[in-house]
Amino acid sequence: MFGVSMRTLISPSLAPFSLHLPKPSxxxxxxxxxxxxxxxxxxxxxxxxxxPPSAISTRKLQTKATAITSSSSSHPLSSSPGEIHVVVGPMxxxxxxxxxxxxxxxKETGKKIAVIKSNKDTRYCxxxxxxxxxxxxxxxxxxxxxxxxERFGFDEYENRLDVIGIDEAQFFGDLxxxxxxAADKEGKTVIVAGLDGDFKRRRFGSVLDLxxxxxxxxxxxxxxxxxxxxxxxTELIGGAEVYMPVCRSHYVCGQSVLETARAVLDSSSNKHxxxxxxx
Ligand SMILES: Nc1ncnc2c1ncn2[C@@H]1O[C@H](COP(=O)(O)OP(=O)(O)O)[C@@H](O)[C@H]1O
Ligand SMILES: Cc1cn([C@H]2C[C@H](O)[C@@H](COP(=O)(O)O)O2)c(=O)[nH]c1=O
Ligand SMILES: [Zn+2]
Numbered sequence: 223m224f225g226v227s228m229r230t231l232i233s234p235s236l237a238p239f240s241l242h243l244p245k246p247s248x249x250x251x252x253x254x255x256x257x258x259x260x261x262x263x264x265x266x267x268x269x270x271x272x273x274p275p276s277a278i279s280t281r282k283l284q285t286k287a288t289a290i291t292s293s294s295s296s297h298p299l300s301s302s303p304g305e306i307h308v309v310v311g312p313m314x315x316x317x318x319x320x321x322x323x324x325x326x327x328x329k330e331t332g333k334k335i336a337v338i339k340s341n342k343d344t345r346y347c348x349x350x351x352x353x354x355x356x357x358x359x360x361x362x363x364x365x366x367x368x369x370x371x372e373r374f375g376f377d378e379y380e381n382r383l384d385v386i387g388i389d390e391a392q393f394f395g396d397l398x399x400x401x402x403x404a405a406d407k408e409g410k411t412v413i414v415a416g417l418d419g420d421f422k423r424r425r426f427g428s429v430l431d432l433x434x435x436x437x438x439x440x441x442x443x444x445x446x447x448x449x450x451x452x453x454x455x456t457e458l459i460g461g462a463e464v465y466m467p468v469c470r471s472h473y474v475c476g477q478s479v480l481e482t483a484r485a486v487l488d489s490s491s492n493k494h495x496x497x498x499x500x501x
Pocket of ligand 3: 446447448449450451468469470471472
């Protein structure tokens with residue numbers, strides 16, 4: 223649905239956007255994932271999926287030793303602590319693609335993996351995560367994360383699962399608790415992909431709450447549908463579900479266009495009301 227919507231973005235209703243560039247959709251057509259930009263804050267200087275350097279092994283050993291002598295936790299560490307990697311950005315910035323790459327890299331090293339996405343996202347397919355380029359990977363489509371262990375099987379989860387990928391993380395109300403427990407107490411590596419902000423640039427769900435407990439945070443960017451520059455934000459451009467990635471200038475410009483359009487619509491519907499009331 224989105225693939226189609228984005229290809230028809232510059233519709234008559236978007237005339238104000240197209241004023242800035244004669245053929246803005248060329249940017250999305252030409253865009254490949256490799257051209258999207260990334261900035262990663264690696265809190266402990268290791269890459270998300272690479273095997274840890276020796277300093278990390280030392281840290282894990284120390285933490286393990288601490289866990290053995292600690293009796294305060296109701297969930298004593300049975301293995302090394304896990305990791306949390308967070309991938310955020312606007313729509314079409316490559317979050318699902320990145321998640322998929324990282325998950326496949328983990329799988330290739332022999333790790334047992336599982337991918338979960340919110341069942342609120344039914345755009346392409348419910349049983350798979352699907353990138354906007356059509357790449358797919360089977361997943362658990364769930365209403366919340368707390369139901370995952372039971373569905374996956376407690377024993378299988380505890381003893382065999384190494385890596386959990388979470389897509390559309392902004393829709394999970396229990397994201398923070400799930401990730402903290404999985405990484406801190408259950409030794410899982412959790413790779414989380416989701417929107418940091420909504421179309422009003424407000425924080426979305428609890429994705430941002432993960433930052434203080436994350437190993438790495440990667441903010442991806444897309445390409446502005448209007449000018450082709452780096453897109454940081456997602457703009458809602460039509461109905462309830464048509465979005466496009468935009469740069470800061472065009473986000474601001476789009477907001478003022480929308481405000482003006484709303485004001486015009488309001489005043490004209492008021493005029494109609496007045497006229498109607500006179501008839
Ligand atoms: N308007 C667009 N702007 C940028 N990328 C787009 C657009 N439309 C489709 N794409 C494609 O979407 C891909 C990213 O898809 P995906 O990983 O699913 O992103 P996200 O999960 O961040 O929404 C890009 O590599 C690009 O090929
Ligand atoms: C900006 C924005 C998005 N959504 C929805 C629309 C999609 O279902 C997902 C984002 O998917 P993607 O993998 O990042 O392309 O979120 C929303 O509900 N509200 C918003 O403001
Ligand atoms: Zn722009």
